Amino acid sequence: MTIRNLDKLFSPQSVAVIGASDRPARVGTVLLKNLIDGGFAGPIWPVNPKYRQLGGLPCFAAISALPAAPDLAVVSVPPDAVPQVIAELGAKGCKAAVVLTAGLGSNKAPDGRSLAQAMLDAARPHLLRILGPNCVGQLIPGIKLNASFAHTSAEPGRLAFVSQSGALCTMVLDWARERGIGFSHFISLGDSADVDFGDVLDYLANDANTRAILLYIESVKQARKFISAARAAARTKPIVAVKSGRNARAAQAAASHTGALAGGDDVYTAALQRAGILRVDGVEELFDAVETLAHMRKLPGERLAIITNGGGPGVMAVDKLVTYGGRLADLSPETMTALNAALPPTWSHGNPVDVIGDAPAERYTAALDIVLADPNVDAVLAMYAPTAIVPPIEPAKAVVAAAAKTDKNLLACWSGGAAVQSARRAFAAANVPSYDTPDAAARAFQHMIDYRRNQKNLMEIPAELPEDFIPDQAAARAVIELALREGRSMLNEIEGKRILAAYGIPTVPTEKAETAQAAMSAARRLGFPVALKILSPDITHKSDVGGVALNLDDLAEVRAAAEGMLARVKRLKPEARIDGFTVQPMVRRARAHELIVGALTDPIFGPAIMFGQGGVGVEVIGDRAIALPPLNMHLANDLIERTKVSRLLSGYRDFPVVDRADLAQLLVRVAQMVSDHAEIQELDINPLFADDQGLVALDARMVVAPSALHGPDRLAIRPYPTALEETIELRDGRRVLLRPIRPEDEPAHQDFLARVSPEDFRLRFFSPMRRLPHRELARFTQIDYEREMAFIATHALPGGGTETLGVVRAITDPDNLRAEFAVLVRSDLKGQGLGDALMRKIIDYCRQRGTGEIIGDILRENQAMRSLAAELGFQTLPVMGSDAIEVRLPLHPRPADGKPVDGKIS
Numbered sequence: 001m002t003i004r005n006l007d008k009l010f011s012p013q014s015v016a017v018i019g020a021s022d023r024p025a026r027v028g029t030v031l032l033k034n035l036i037d038g039g040f041a042g043p044i045w046p047v048n049p050k051y052r053q054l055g056g057l058p059c060f061a062a063i064s065a066l067p068a069a070p071d072l073a074v075v076s077v078p079p080d081a082v083p084q085v086i087a088e089l090g091a092k093g094c095k096a097a098v099v100l101t102a103g104l105g106s107n108k109a110p111d112g113r114s115l116a117q118a119m120l121d122a123a124r125p126h127l128l129r130i131l132g133p134n135c136v137g138q139l140i141p142g143i144k145l146n147a148s149f150a151h152t153s154a155e156p157g158r159l160a161f162v163s164q165s166g167a168l169c170t171m172v173l174d175w176a177r178e179r180g181i182g183f184s185h186f187i188s189l190g191d192s193a194d195v196d197f198g199d200v201l202d203y204l205a206n207d208a209n210t211r212a213i214l215l216y217i218e219s220v221k222q223a224r225k226f227i228s229a230a231r232a233a234a235r236t237k238p239i240v241a242v243k244s245g246r247n248a249r250a251a252q253a254a255a256s257h258t259g260a261l262a263g264g265d266d267v268y269t270a271a272l273q274r275a276g277i278l279r280v281d282g283v284e285e286l287f288d289a290v291e292t293l294a295h296m297r298k299l300p301g302e303r304l305a306i307i308t309n310g311g312g313p314g315v316m317a318v319d320k321l322v323t324y325g326g327r328l329a330d331l332s333p334e335t336m337t338a339l340n341a342a343l344p345p346t347w348s349h350g351n352p353v354d355v356i357g358d359a360p361a362e363r364y365t366a367a368l369d370i371v372l373a374d375p376n377v378d379a380v381l382a383m384y385a386p387t388a389i390v391p392p393i394e395p396a397k398a399v400v401a402a403a404a405k406t407d408k409n410l411l412a413c414w415s416g417g418a419a420v421q422s423a424r425r426a427f428a429a430a431n432v433p434s435y436d437t438p439d440a441a442a443r444a445f446q447h448m449i450d451y452r453r454n455q456k457n458l459m460e461i462p463a464e465l466p467e468d469f470i471p472d473q474a475a476a477r478a479v480i481e482l483a484l485r486e487g488r489s490m491l492n493e494i495e496g497k498r499i500l501a502a503y504g505i506p507t508v509p510t511e512k513a514e515t516a517q518a519a520m521s522a523a524r525r526l527g528f529p530v531a532l533k534i535l536s537p538d539i540t541h542k543s544d545v546g547g548v549a550l551n552l553d554d555l556a557e558v559r560a561a562a563e564g565m566l567a568r569v570k571r572l573k574p575e576a577r578i579d580g581f582t583v584q585p586m587v588r589r590a591r592a593h594e595l596i597v598g599a600l601t602d603p604i605f606g607p608a609i610m611f612g613q614g615g616v617g618v619e620v621i622g623d624r625a626i627a628l629p630p631l632n633m634h635l636a637n638d639l640i641e642r643t644k645v646s647r648l649l650s651g652y653r654d655f656p657v658v659d660r661a662d663l664a665q666l667l668v669r670v671a672q673m674v675s676d677h678a679e680i681q682e683l684d685i686n687p688l689f690a691d692d693q694g695l696v697a698l699d700a701r702m703v704v705a706p707s708a709l710h711g712p713d714r715l716a717i718r719p720y721p722t723a724l725e726e727t728i729e730l731r732d733g734r735r736v737l738l739r740p741i742r743p744e745d746e747p748a749h750q751d752f753l754a755r756v757s758p759e760d761f762r763l764r765f766f767s768p769m770r771r772l773p774h775r776e777l778a779r780f781t782q783i784d785y786e787r788e789m790a791f792i793a794t795h796a797l798p799g800g801g802t803e804t805l806g807v808v809r810a811i812t813d814p815d816n817l818r819a820e821f822a823v824l825v826r827s828d829l830k831g832q833g834l835g836d837a838l839m840r841k842i843i844d845y846c847r848q849r850g851t852g853e854i855i856g857d858i859l860r861e862n863q864a865m866r867s868l869a870a871e872l873g874f875q876t877l878p879v880m881g882s883d884a885i886e887v888r889l890p891l892h893p894r895p896a897d898g899k900p901v902d903g904k905i906s
Helices: 006-008 025-037 081-090 115-126 166-179 197-205 223-234 258-260 264-274 285-296 311-323 333-342 363-373 392-405 418-429 438-459 473-485 493-502 516-526 555-572 631-640 660-676 743-754 759-765 773-781 836-848 865-872
Strands: 015-018 044-047 072-077 096-099 129-130 137-140 145-148 157-162 182-188 210-216 237-241 278-280 303-308 377-383 409-414 511-513 530-535 550-553 580-585 595-602 607-613 624-627 680-693 694-697 698-705 726-729 734-740 788-796 802-812 818-825 853-859 873-879 884-889
Touching: 006 096, 006 129, 006 137, 006 197, 015 025, 015 081, 025 044, 025 145, 072 081, 081 096, 081 115, 115 129, 129 734, 129 759, 157 166, 157 197, 157 493, 166 182, 166 285, 182 303, 197 210, 210 285, 223 237, 223 264, 223 438, 237 264, 237 285, 237 884, 264 278, 264 438, 264 595, 264 607, 264 624, 278 285, 278 438, 285 438, 303 311, 303 363, 311 377, 311 438, 333 363, 363 377, 363 392, 377 392, 377 438, 392 409, 392 418, 409 418, 409 438, 438 631, 438 773, 473 493, 473 698, 493 631, 493 698, 516 530, 516 555, 516 580, 530 555, 550 555, 595 660, 595 743, 607 631, 607 660, 624 631, 631 660, 660 680, 660 694, 734 836, 743 773, 743 802, 759 818, 788 836, 802 836, 818 836, 836 865, 865 873, 865 884
Parallel strands: 015 044, 015 072, 072 096, 096 129, 157 182, 157 210, 210 237, 237 278, 303 377, 377 409, 818 853
Antiparallel strands: 137 145, 137 182, 511 580, 530 550, 530 580, 595 607, 595 680, 607 624, 680 694, 680 698, 726 734, 734 788, 788 802, 802 818, 853 884, 873 884
């Protein structure tokens, strides 16, 4: 990822138009006219040897003839001319280009390269960034830049819109202009040969003129780069996305339920959630969601109360709320009593609170005050249907007044046309989000819930996993390698369960039997009753061919079942190879929930974990959720909560409560298993029995295949880097572990900061503050290992657990040119060599990662840190007008021609 020279792309001082024209219906003609009419303040230089003047401007015969290097060039020439144009622009000193031309990916250069690759190769030596090709261009209204061939312009605003579809760009421009919606940036990515979503997100995250980012996504090419950039940007401002093609990829025949159930769209949804992005279904919803989030206050929970003057609209809102997955609040007895006293006897006596059609503003005020004070209510939706009795503006004023007095979210839905426009204007002026229909209002509240959940996942403290659990990776790998040597992709049930057992996942004892007689012997050993299943590499769903027999109580039943099973399978699937049977004791747990836990490999995002309701009807039920590994306890619990079956796991009627912590741990271990073994392509644990006796996997299917990617490279999100752990010894003989920080370290990190003296705290943070808020601590502990690193020193306590003794961190810019470091050691441990060890650790890490230099700011009075920096070879530079000095340590000089980043341009 890189934002190198994106300032030239998105904030140019001069623009050259390569391929400018005055011929009608030509892209070069429309482009030049848009630039001139847009009012761009800098010089505009048309380039075309056929003209001496265009649009009243001097026209240059060649790029080399330009009076200076343009910051930005917009290119509209035939495909085969693009690589040479880019080479000439680079030689001139240009650092950014928008290539509108299509067809570069499908056409070849004379040497066999695609024209797109030839274009990138021409740009790389000059560090020239390219937007496109095959794009509409871009509009930056704040600087009056319309470098596009769009049919209309964009108004200034604080929303950034980034789209892969050029046709959608022009449609959205029309739609937004009609509604008075403005933009800070309007960017058409096109084929994203160089600049892609990740680059743009990194740039917009730090753009002060952008308050929210809107994305239209057709596909993501570099999953880890995209998620890493999105997670960083989502911490600073809302990101809302439309992902097209929800139903474009039909379910395909697969070797497991997981592969058949979970398509690419499910994985996209999981990836966007993990990145903190709110996904919506269309353009109108996209802008509605942004406005909702812009006015959103802190949302403590998901319980909505509705106040309405019409029963029908209230019921419609409830229907939509439930459809979207929301919750209606249960009003407290105290609230009910207060409402009975304040409202007419004919009110609805429940939620929705129907204040009756003739409700004046005073009745709305009373109901709002009472309901907003209820601790069971997290947000309120106030609704109004026009009547001839009460003008719409009067109850609207009551809502505005109530919103000013509460810290809860208050939404409004004033249905109707011209009659309610004054009310809607009042809501807009008071920053009260309002909606035209009950459907839109209920959907908006669900947007709040989804956004809150996504943000919580970025900030939540996960529970610790048992530290004594170490999977038997060697045992699992031996099973996988044997299957691959034998040319098999499908592991049998016994092999699958061996791998599960290696990761501490409880399974039912299972034996293989090649004949009916061997099955009888196995049943005698295991104890009756038993289950008998056909064992065949060609039969995935055994029950479909009568390949499962349950509750066999004696040897005669086992023999009869085995012989009958063989006959049925040979009749129904004569081509199937039969390896025998598996025999296992029956697990009779009548009130156990049947769950499914699975894994699949997505071609873009890599491994994904599935959880839901299992059993033989799993495809029909369709209750599932997807998450990307690695998982921790919080993310695993969130995965569980996103299914309908999760509500049953809390117990109902005579069904017992399931231990959520055990279930979450199992999901974490499955995620670790597929992360450790890249060969695992698909996995089904179905059914997984779950009740008050615990968890047990009754069946397991696993598909394996050789993989070119191993370890962290296979995952869209870089996992915890265990290989960086290191044990050192301090001068007092104490042994401490240096390791990357984890989200679970937040409580210990707060304790660590509490044991730092006020003076040391000030020297580190340039502030006397002693405690950091949760959001800041979460930012320090929940890091993205792809772009930053923090090492902590931990020490085991005699009574169990660990304590944090020190921390060092380095945050790297997207180009990996510079990393900014900071280090802090507990005040009572000075002089033990811990600061030196932490600094050397982070320097070695940055050097191995190829970072250009490491820098930091130190207060002039901090003599100890200044001495350590000098000892480590840092150069000291004064900071004018500051109490600090800057220190920097060169690690890797950059070559003059740059370095490829992600196969593109750095």
